[in-house]
Amino acid sequence: MNIALFGYGKMGKMIEQIALNRNHTIVEKIDLDTTDIDYSKIDVAIDFSMPNAAFSNIKSCLEHNIPIICGTTGWLKDYDKAVSLCKEKNGAFIYASNYSLGVNLFFELNSYLAKMMKQLKEYNVSMEEIHHTQKLDAPSGTAITLAEGIIEETDYSGWQLDTANENEIAITAKRIADVPGTHTVSYDSAVDSIEIKHTAHNREGFALGAVVAAEWIVGKKGVFSMKDVLNLS
Ligand SMILES: NC(=O)C1=CN([C@@H]2O[C@H](COP(=O)(O)OP(=O)(O)OC[C@H]3O[C@@H](n4cnc5c(N)ncnc54)[C@H](OP(=O)(O)O)[C@@H]3O)[C@@H](O)[C@H]2O)C=CC1
Numbered sequence: 001m002n003i004a005l006f007g008y009g010k011m012g013k014m015i016e017q018i019a020l021n022r023n024h025t026i027v028e029k030i031d032l033d034t035t036d037i038d039y040s041k042i043d044v045a046i047d048f049s050m051p052n053a054a055f056s057n058i059k060s061c062l063e064h065n066i067p068i069i070c071g072t073t074g075w076l077k078d079y080d081k082a083v084s085l086c087k088e089k090n091g092a093f094i095y096a097s098n099y100s101l102g103v104n105l106f107f108e109l110n111s112y113l114a115k116m117m118k119q120l121k122e123y124n125v126s127m128e129e130i131h132h133t134q135k136l137d138a139p140s141g142t143a144i145t146l147a148e149g150i151i152e153e154t155d156y157s158g159w160q161l162d163t164a165n166e167n168e169i170a171i172t173a174k175r176i177a178d179v180p181g182t183h184t185v186s187y188d189s190a191v192d193s194i195e196i197k198h199t200a201h202n203r204e205g206f207a208l209g210a211v212v213a214a215e216w217i218v219g220k221k222g223v224f225s226m227k228d229v230l231n232l233s
Pocket residue numbers: 006007008009010011012030031032033048049050051053057070071072073074096097098099100134206
């Protein structure tokens with residue numbers, strides 16, 4: 001497949017390595033300075049850029065009839081617009097806050113645990129995410145997806161960064177040099193605690209998942225998720 005990379009930073013470079021190992025060709029590497037893109041030779045685009053760039057990149061791809069895999073976080077205020085545009089253009093689009101297989105299994109575990117905890121009012125849920133110091137957004141997209149998974153299964157009404165009102169999930173975001181991404185969901189009562197935790201050891205899992213999603217989406221039409229790609233539940 002001919003792949004275009006929107007964003008050629010830490011993730012763009014890792015995706016390039018994995019895509020080449022899987023016999024794909026990188027036909028465009030688009031960064032902030034790129035002025036001219038030849039859409040005619042692109043089979044699929046993968047965007048790991050910046051929160052203020054993602055929606056514009058998605059829009060350009062959908063307008064040129066290119067399927068687009070977006071991993072950039074921190075742009076979700078425009079997500080509904082991306083979905084509408086994809087439907088209007090009969091295009092193909094996936095956004096996932098986290099493309100790794102491990103985190104997508106962790107999302108399922110999180111929902112299952114939340115369903116069990118719904119009746120147990122003596123437990124209070126909270127979340128911690130830790131990432132490298134270059135990360136622009138907080139909380140992480142993954143933490144937001146985890147919070148949404150809990151809200152869907154319980155009576156929690158929302159989430160907040162740092163402090164939360166009763167009935168909201170408090171998310172703590174820590175920034176520590178070189179940490180690829182660690183997420184912990186905790187349920188605490190007066191007598192004990194239950195924790196589930198996912199630790200990324202490097203960025204390979206994210207990059208592999210994005211390339212697998214790109215291989216999967218070519219030839220399809222619609223708005224999809226990693227649940228569709230991985231055939232989960
Ligand atoms: N969903 C997932 O599984 C994962 C998501 N992420 C997310 O992916 C994004 C990128 O992460 P990471 O690679 O670590 O970040 P980096 O900062 O290393 O790379 C971002 C790149 O985007 C480039 N860029 C800036 N503006 C544009 C633009 N308009 N069009 C295209 N590229 C642009 C930057 O160029 P320049 O340096 O010239 O400004 C930079 O090279 C983040 O939002 C992060 O949260 C990260 C890992 C996994």
